Amino acid sequence: MFSFHPAARSVLLVAICLLMSTTATLADEAFEDPWRLDPIASPDFQSVDLVLDPGQREYTGSTRIEMTLHEDSDRFQLQAFEMDIDGVTIAGQAGQFELTVEEGEEALQTLIAPQVLPAGTYVLSIDFHNDYDIRATSLYKVTAEDEDYLFTQFEATDARGAFPCFDEPQYKIEWQIALTVPAGDIALSNTPVEETSTVDGMQRTLFMRTRPMPSYLIALAVGPFELVEVEGTSIPTRIVTPKGKAHMAAEAARNTPPVLAALEDYFGRPYPYRKLDLVAVPEFLPGAMENVGLITYRDTILLLDPENVTVAQKRTLSSVNAHEIAHQWYGNLVTMEWWDDLWLNESFATWMGHKITNEVFPEFNLKVTSVRGTEGAKDSDTSAATEAIRAPVMSNSVFESMDASITYMKGEAVLAMFENFVGEENFREGVRNYINKHEWGSATGGDLLDDLSESTGVDFHTAMGTFLDQPGVPDVSVTPLGDGKVELSQTRFSFIDQDLPQEQPWQIPVVLKYSDGKQVREHRTLLTGPSEIIELPDGANPEWIHPNSEEMGYYRWEVDPAQLMEMIAISVDEFSPRERVALVSQVSAQLRAGRINGGDYLAMSTALMQDPHPEVLNTALGNLGEVRQAFVTPELMPAFRSWVRQNVGPAVELYGLTPGEDEAEGVSLLRPSLIAWMGNWGEDPEVRLFARQVADSYLQDPDLVDASIAGACLRVAAIDGDWKLYNAYKKAFEAATVPAERSRYLAGLGRFAKPAMQDAALALALSGDLRPQELFTIPMGVGMHSWEQPDRMWTWFVANYDRIIELMPPQFKTYMPFFAGGCEEERLVAAREFFAIEEHQAPGQDRIMERVSEGVIECADLRRREGPTVEEFLLDQSSR
Ligand SMILES: [Zn+2]
The missing domain is CATH 2.60.40.1910 (Immunoglobulin-like)
Known part of the structure; x- marks a missing residue:
C-alpha cells in the first residue's frame, strides 16, 4: 500500500486526511490470543460467487471453502464482519451438517457442528447478504458523475467485511472469483476472465483460478469502466478508468512499461502473474494498493490531464507505480507471515519505488528529494513515543496508530544504508535468493536477513537488527x-530536555x-x-x-x-545536492537539540537559502513553516514578512513566476513554493496580483495556465478573494472532471481570509457532498490561514464532532487528536479532557495523543527558549 505520511509536526493535521490506517484484529503471540483465528482449521481453496449490482445498496453472495480440520472438533473459526449469514453447511467424510454461528469479538465467528467432526478435509458452504460500505472500506460503493461503481480495499482486515474467509496473511491459498453484474457493466478481479455467461438478464464473469495469495490482496471492481491497453509489457496490461476518463490514462500507459521492465530486471524474473490492471478509483483512502494483478490508485495519482501534466504529478505517479508493482514480487509473490513484518512489505516497496524511479527517470532528481523523507522520519523517530520498525503487533490499537514514517521511510533509509554499505550487486543477490526461495509462500523478516547475510558476508541479523528492533536515531x-x-x-539523538532511554549501541x-x-x-x-x-x-x-x-x-x-x-559556508562547492538538502534538516535538528540558538538557526537557514540548487531552497522553505508556527506572533509579522521577501524574492526574480522553456525539473517543482511563500507570508502585492490573474484564467479555461503553478495561485488568490471568487471556485469544483482540478479548487476554497467565507467553506466540508479522502482539506486550509486565531479549528472540531464522526471513515477516528496539534498548551489541556471521554476514544488514539502532546510541549518550550533570539534576529534583519 502506498501511504501518505505526516512529515513534520507543523503539518500534523495533514495526517488526518492522508494517512491510511487499517483496522486490524491482531496479537503478539501467534495463535494464543483473542484476535486471531484458532489454527485448528485452515483453508485450502476458496471460491467466492457474488451478485453485485452497483445501483443497489446491498448484495448477495455464496462462498465455498475447501478446508482441513486438524483435530477432531465440533467447532472452528473464521472471520466475517457485520453481514447476515443465511446458511452454513459442511460436508466431509462424516456426512453433511448444518452449522450454527456464534458471533465473537473482532469479527471472529465460531461455527458449531451438531456433533464432533473427525480431523480431515471438508467443504464449507456459506450463503450471505450484506450492504455495501459507503466510506471507501472493504467492498464499497461510489457514485461519481452520476455513475455507480463498486471497489474494494481489504488491507489489512477488511476482506472479512465483503465475504466470510480466513482473513490472515499466512493463509495463502488459490481463489476463484465469480461476479454477476448488470449487463453493460464491466467486472474485474485479480485474474483474467475464464468465461462469461448470462444469468437472469445479468452477466456472470468467472475469473481464472488465482495462484496462492492471502485474502487482503483480493480485489474487485465493477462499473461502466473504460479500458486502455498498455503496449510493450511482458503480460497484458491495461489502465482502467471511470467512464469518460480514458483520455487521462496516457501518462500512466507511458510510465508503466519501463517501470515494470526495470523491476523484472532487478528481481531477475518476470512479473509473476497473468495480467496487470491499474485502476483509477475516485474515492480511495490510501494512495494506492498493490492487489494481485489489479492495483488500485487514487484517481488524482493515475489520471492526469494529457494537455497539462506537471513534473510533480509525473514523479508521484512514477514512484507510486514502482512501489505498487514492486509489491507484486515483494509482498504478493512472497508474503509476510504476520503483520509484525509489515515493514518487510512497506520499507522494501518504498525503497524500491524510489530506486527504480531514479533509475528510469533520473531527471526527477528523486535521489536528492527522497532524503527529505528520511529526514522527516528521523524527526518522528526522535519522539519519545516512537516505535521500532519491527514492532510486535499485539492488538488492533497498535496497528491503527502505526507511524507510517517509521514503517515506510525509516525502513527505506535503513535498507538503502545497508545496500550502500555492502554494494548493490551483493544486496540484490540476497533479495533475489529470498524471492526465489519463498515464491508463492510466506516468509519472515528473519528469512530475508538470512539471505542477505549469505550473499554479502555481513551479519545482517545483528547489524540491521540494531536498527529494526530498537527505536530512535543514532547520533554520531x-x-x-x-x-x-x-x-x-x-x-541516541534527542531534542533538548528529552530523557530517552539508551539501549544497545x-x-x-x-x-x-x-x-x-x-x-x-x-x-x-x-x-x-x-x-x-x-x-x-x-x-x-x-x-x-x-x-x-x-x-x-x-x-x-x-x-x-x-x-x-x-560546513554551510563551503557546502555549495564541496557537498552534493543531497548532502545540502539534508544539511537544512540537520540545522533544524540542532536547534531542537538546543545546540544552536534561534538566531544562529535563522542565520544558517538564511545562508542555506542562497544555495543555487532549487531543492535546497525548497527544503529550507518547508522548515521555515515550523519557524513561523513556533515564533511568529502578530507583532513580529512585519519583520518576518520583510525577511521572507529578502530571502525568497531573489529566487522569484531568478526563476520567474511562470515556467520557462526547457527549465530544469527542480525549478518547476520549486516555483509553487516560491509563489506560496511570497504570496502568503511575504504578502507581496505583485505576487498576489499575479496569482489572481492566473486564477481568473484558470477559471476561464484550465488549459490557459501551466498546471504546475495553478494550485499555488488558486490558494494565494483566495487570501484577498471576494464572494464572487469563492462562488466561482465552488462552481468549478463541482463541475471539475479532471481529478487534479477538483483537488486544486477544493484546496483553494479553504484559503479565503474573510471569516464568513471560511464559515461557508467549513459548512461545505460537512455538507456530505465531499469524498471521504477530501473531508479535511478545507479545515486544514482554514487552520493554516487563520494563524491569528490558533484555536479556531479546535473550536470548530469540538462544535461539529458528531457530524465529522458521521461523515468520516471510522478508522480516521484514531487521528482526531491531531486537531490539538500546534504550540498551544491550553488547547492541549482541553484536548486531553475531550479525548478522555469514552465515546470520543478509538483504538490507538492514546498513542496519537501522546505524539501530539509531545509536539505541542516541545513547540511551546522552543517558543519560550528561543523566542527572544529569533525576535532579535528578525528585527535586526528588517531594520537593515
Ligand atoms: Zn506499499
Whole structure:
C-alpha cells in the first residue's frame, strides 16, 4: 500500500486526511490470543460467487471453502464482519451438517457442528447478504458523475467485511472469483476472465483460478469502466478508468512499461502473474494498493490531464507505480507471515519505488528529494513515543496508530544504508535468493536477513537488527584527533530536555567524506561500540570531514556549531545536492537539540537559502513553516514578512513566476513554493496580483495556465478573494472532471481570509457532498490561514464532532487528536479532557495523543527558549 505520511509536526493535521490506517484484529503471540483465528482449521481453496449490482445498496453472495480440520472438533473459526449469514453447511467424510454461528469479538465467528467432526478435509458452504460500505472500506460503493461503481480495499482486515474467509496473511491459498453484474457493466478481479455467461438478464464473469495469495490482496471492481491497453509489457496490461476518463490514462500507459521492465530486471524474473490492471478509483483512502494483478490508485495519482501534466504529478505517479508493482514480487509473490513484518512489505516497496524511479527517470532528481523523507522520519523517530520498525503487533490499537514514517521511510533509509554499505550487486543477490526461495509462500523478516547475510558476508541479523528492533536515531559525533586519527562516538539523538532511554549501541555503517587538501575521499567503517578511533588511510589531517557521505546513513551527526557554520559556508562547492538538502534538516535538528540558538538557526537557514540548487531552497522553505508556527506572533509579522521577501524574492526574480522553456525539473517543482511563500507570508502585492490573474484564467479555461503553478495561485488568490471568487471556485469544483482540478479548487476554497467565507467553506466540508479522502482539506486550509486565531479549528472540531464522526471513515477516528496539534498548551489541556471521554476514544488514539502532546510541549518550550533570539534576529534583519 502506498501511504501518505505526516512529515513534520507543523503539518500534523495533514495526517488526518492522508494517512491510511487499517483496522486490524491482531496479537503478539501467534495463535494464543483473542484476535486471531484458532489454527485448528485452515483453508485450502476458496471460491467466492457474488451478485453485485452497483445501483443497489446491498448484495448477495455464496462462498465455498475447501478446508482441513486438524483435530477432531465440533467447532472452528473464521472471520466475517457485520453481514447476515443465511446458511452454513459442511460436508466431509462424516456426512453433511448444518452449522450454527456464534458471533465473537473482532469479527471472529465460531461455527458449531451438531456433533464432533473427525480431523480431515471438508467443504464449507456459506450463503450471505450484506450492504455495501459507503466510506471507501472493504467492498464499497461510489457514485461519481452520476455513475455507480463498486471497489474494494481489504488491507489489512477488511476482506472479512465483503465475504466470510480466513482473513490472515499466512493463509495463502488459490481463489476463484465469480461476479454477476448488470449487463453493460464491466467486472474485474485479480485474474483474467475464464468465461462469461448470462444469468437472469445479468452477466456472470468467472475469473481464472488465482495462484496462492492471502485474502487482503483480493480485489474487485465493477462499473461502466473504460479500458486502455498498455503496449510493450511482458503480460497484458491495461489502465482502467471511470467512464469518460480514458483520455487521462496516457501518462500512466507511458510510465508503466519501463517501470515494470526495470523491476523484472532487478528481481531477475518476470512479473509473476497473468495480467496487470491499474485502476483509477475516485474515492480511495490510501494512495494506492498493490492487489494481485489489479492495483488500485487514487484517481488524482493515475489520471492526469494529457494537455497539462506537471513534473510533480509525473514523479508521484512514477514512484507510486514502482512501489505498487514492486509489491507484486515483494509482498504478493512472497508474503509476510504476520503483520509484525509489515515493514518487510512497506520499507522494501518504498525503497524500491524510489530506486527504480531514479533509475528510469533520473531527471526527477528523486535521489536528492527522497532524503527529505528520511529526514522527516528521523524527526518522528526522535519522539519519545516512537516505535521500532519491527514492532510486535499485539492488538488492533497498535496497528491503527502505526507511524507510517517509521514503517515506510525509516525502513527505506535503513535498507538503502545497508545496500550502500555492502554494494548493490551483493544486496540484490540476497533479495533475489529470498524471492526465489519463498515464491508463492510466506516468509519472515528473519528469512530475508538470512539471505542477505549469505550473499554479502555481513551479519545482517545483528547489524540491521540494531536498527529494526530498537527505536530512535543514532547520533554520531566526529572529532578529529590529528595525525589522521578521528574519534567516532554514538549516542541516541534527542531534542533538548528529552530523557530517552539508551539501549544497545547500533551497528552503524558510517561513511566519512573528507578532503585531504588534494582530493575528496571516503572512508567506510562499521561503528559497533559506543566509541572508536579510526585512522584515515593516508594519515593526512583532513581539511574538512562530512560525517555522513551522501547522507546514506540513517544517523544524525554532531560537530561543534562553529564547524557546522563552516560546513554551510563551503557546502555549495564541496557537498552534493543531497548532502545540502539534508544539511537544512540537520540545522533544524540542532536547534531542537538546543545546540544552536534561534538566531544562529535563522542565520544558517538564511545562508542555506542562497544555495543555487532549487531543492535546497525548497527544503529550507518547508522548515521555515515550523519557524513561523513556533515564533511568529502578530507583532513580529512585519519583520518576518520583510525577511521572507529578502530571502525568497531573489529566487522569484531568478526563476520567474511562470515556467520557462526547457527549465530544469527542480525549478518547476520549486516555483509553487516560491509563489506560496511570497504570496502568503511575504504578502507581496505583485505576487498576489499575479496569482489572481492566473486564477481568473484558470477559471476561464484550465488549459490557459501551466498546471504546475495553478494550485499555488488558486490558494494565494483566495487570501484577498471576494464572494464572487469563492462562488466561482465552488462552481468549478463541482463541475471539475479532471481529478487534479477538483483537488486544486477544493484546496483553494479553504484559503479565503474573510471569516464568513471560511464559515461557508467549513459548512461545505460537512455538507456530505465531499469524498471521504477530501473531508479535511478545507479545515486544514482554514487552520493554516487563520494563524491569528490558533484555536479556531479546535473550536470548530469540538462544535461539529458528531457530524465529522458521521461523515468520516471510522478508522480516521484514531487521528482526531491531531486537531490539538500546534504550540498551544491550553488547547492541549482541553484536548486531553475531550479525548478522555469514552465515546470520543478509538483504538490507538492514546498513542496519537501522546505524539501530539509531545509536539505541542516541545513547540511551546522552543517558543519560550528561543523566542527572544529569533525576535532579535528578525528585527535586526528588517531594520537593515
Ligand atoms: Zn506499499
